Amino acid sequence: MSQINLNSLKSLVIFKTLYETGTATRTAKDLSITQSGVSRSLAQLEENIGMPLFIRHKKRLVAMPEADELYSEILALLGNLEEMKHSIVALREFGASRMRLAAVPGLGFAFVPKIIAAVLQINPSYNIYFDIMPSSEVVRAVESGHFDAGFVTLPVNSQTLIVDKICEVEAVSLIPLNHSLASKDIITIEDLQDQHLVIPNQPNLAADQLLMQIAQNNIRISGKTEANIAAICSLVANGVGISLINPITAYDLAALDRVVIKPFKPAFNYSFGLVYKRNWSGNQLIKLLKENLPDIPA
Amino acid sequence: MSQINLNSLKSLVIFKTLYETGTATRTAKDLSITQSGVSRSLAQLEENIGMPLFIRHKKRLVAMPEADELYSEILALLGNLEEMKHSIVALREFGASRMRLAAVPGLGFAFVPKIIAAVLQINPSYNIYFDIMPSSEVVRAVESGHFDAGFVTLPVNSQTLIVDKICEVEAVSLIPLNHSLASKDIITIEDLQDQHLVIPNQPNLAADQLLMQIAQNNIRISGKTEANIAAICSLVANGVGISLINPITAYDLAALDRVVIKPFKPAFNYSFGLVYKRNWSGNQLIKLLKENLPDIPA
DNA sequence: ACAGAATCATGACTAAATATCATCAACTAA
């Protein structure tokens, strides 16, 4: 096969139009070029593919049967090209359309689902895959390429990932509605004296800090229940004890007719972040995620 | 949709290779261009489609998720292009691959089928549609575009068609094996005195000439049978009379164990031709038809 | 039959797109 040189899509478009209109002059008008350009383009195409496509008869271009067959091939190719252009426009408008998302449980129950809902509201054609896992596993999952981005509890240590802090909140206390502390405006660490604590059973920075402070301030708690974060609100609502968790999870999960949420002093900070591989930086979907963070309860 | 300018397939090939190899340097080597060319091509492609495809990180090009999706699109497009190149090569080698052929009955029973067989021997992938009809209808069928080419009895009058004479033969006489004339080497017009003639019932130049000559030479025939050319040989073989037909049909249809074929004087010439529309001139298949004419019996 | 309009091809020229060379800055790995 002596090499066929088809770098120029224009010559194919010109051929197609010429085949359809039948004359070079008309083609030139349609494509806003000159007749001589059409004539040259055709001559060069014929030269390139090594065979005549039109016979010149009485100053007219008459399509040869070879042109018939080539025409349908070119139709398919140019159709394919148009499809690709549409895809490109979609890509440019909406970015890559598939994203595998992971989130830490504290954000996974409502915070991230809200984000996903908002993004899909904007463009329903995105494909999202979402799972919940501990922060360290989120990092591993994104690093390994099994997920594209993840919501984590900060800090994380990863050389390869980009980490964007998305919010910083102060822990709030969660108190059963009929509890003696429920009427206070602010809960302090001293209020925890002789209380039963309900805290997350997974590695949790704020819980660790809290326990440390309790020890430092010589406060004696009556006992503690460690539970999955998803169960904490329910435990509090049923009067097991009081809890200290991040306000996002608190507002997401709390049965507000059975518990109250109160500020806590001293403040324990939670930071949450979005992590993703470097090649996702600048991606439209990442941008959308960051632009659609739900309001954080005051 | 701000217009996307994809005239240059080269930039797509460069993108594809870059995506596959991962580095511009390697891509340049693979494609036998320079690294700067690759860099420029990518920059220009990104400019064209209006979004970045690779992020530049520590002097490396890292594919963004948008590039993933574009890559599969481009794979499809370039695959399509390769297919088209193959088609073009096939077209160049073998010409257009479908031909609707018509032929006059005298050639349609064996002469043209032999040609078709020879051509298909050379390239079995041709698609042939073949029918038999009178010469004038062959011309009309080709002129109207229902058929691409036709074998006709010359002369034909058509302004629009190209007519190539393919052979000229002299009529021969067809004589029953046990007939009194069967032993003569050459049959002359005088031999027809008091004979029963079997002649084609369709408009036939040679038959007309023969009847005219008979009248001019004051020869009285005992009678005549006009029949479809396909039946003439059989009629002669069964002793109905003697016939004068073109040697091609004669040798194609004659039951040579029951009839003899003899030269006839004076000579009546038959000319056969191939007709086709102008846009088929130069076509490979037309060329092949003309190159594979069967031997004409002496 | 003839004038005028329309067809495509082509030489000479120009503009635009592509690629190159040489070099730089950033990074990697010995």
Place this chain on the structure above:
DNA sequence: TTAGTTGATGATATTTAGTCATGATTCTGT
């Protein structure tokens, strides 16, 4: 540190694609 990568970029050359002006035919309508 040093030698060897990487990709980007300014200046330049080359190749490609298009224009203009013109010519040779052919068609069309009077």
